[in-house]
Amino acid sequence: MRQSTIKRDTTETQIELKLNIDEFNQTTIETGVGFFNHMLTLFAAHGKFGLNIKAAGDLEVDAHHTVEDVGIVLGRAFNEAMGDKKGIKRYASDFTPMDESLSLVSIDISNRPYLVFDVEGLPEKIGTFDSELVEEFFRAFVNQAGVTLHIKLIHGQNSHHIIESIFKGFGRVLNEAATILDPDGEVPSTKGTLS
Numbered sequence: 001m002r003q004s005t006i007k008r009d010t011t012e013t014q015i016e017l018k019l020n021i022d023e024f025n026q027t028t029i030e031t032g033v034g035f036f037n038h039m040l041t042l043f044a045a046h047g048k049f050g051l052n053i054k055a056a057g058d059l060e061v062d063a064h065h066t067v068e069d070v071g072i073v074l075g076r077a078f079n080e081a082m083g084d085k086k087g088i089k090r091y092a093s094d095f096t097p098m099d100e101s102l103s104l105v106s107i108d109i110s111n112r113p114y115l116v117f118d119v120e121g122l123p124e125k126i127g128t129f130d131s132e133l134v135e136e137f138f139r140a141f142v143n144q145a146g147v148t149l150h151i152k153l154i155h156g157q158n159s160h161h162i163i164e165s166i167f168k169g170f171g172r173v174l175n176e177a178a179t180i181l182d183p184d185g186e187v188p189s190t191k192g193t194l195s
Helices: 034-047 064-082 133-145 159-178
Strands: 003-009 013-020 028-030 050-057 091-098 101-108 114-118 148-155
Touching: 003 064, 013 064, 028 034, 034 050, 034 064, 034 159, 050 064, 064 133, 091 159, 101 159, 114 133, 133 148, 133 159, 148 159
Parallel strands: 028 050, 114 148
Antiparallel strands: 003 013, 013 050, 091 101, 101 148
């Protein structure tokens, strides 16, 4: 069973996160940021991950540290849970519609962190949530998980739908790329390692 528990305690945030890549069970997300909770719940449901997050942050400042640090901890947990990556599919891409919105998310579990975030036209805020934090979350995840991630908005008008499409697609591609095709297989790299 590929799973990990990570705790992170700083002067800005205190986070405890449990991730199970192979078993979807009840998800509990408590970050203090309602919109972010909703997106992480969608990510876990569409990725079929067991995910529990309890985060307390300096929300009296804003949600930046909380969102970024959850990305850091989730990335670390994913990297740790993946182990040696033998027999995994490694690559996945998916178009995900959400009403009028359509996004493309593509991933390589490569141990080469790189983010392309091609999403234009989001308003500054969605309710009380700073929309720029979506990119910050994914950058933090990518840097700790060691994945290459491309996110492209094809089209969309409603900002909630756009971000929901992205988080659902992220869950779907992470699940697919992490799938073990051959438990006795090799690491899917000509280098012989993805560590």
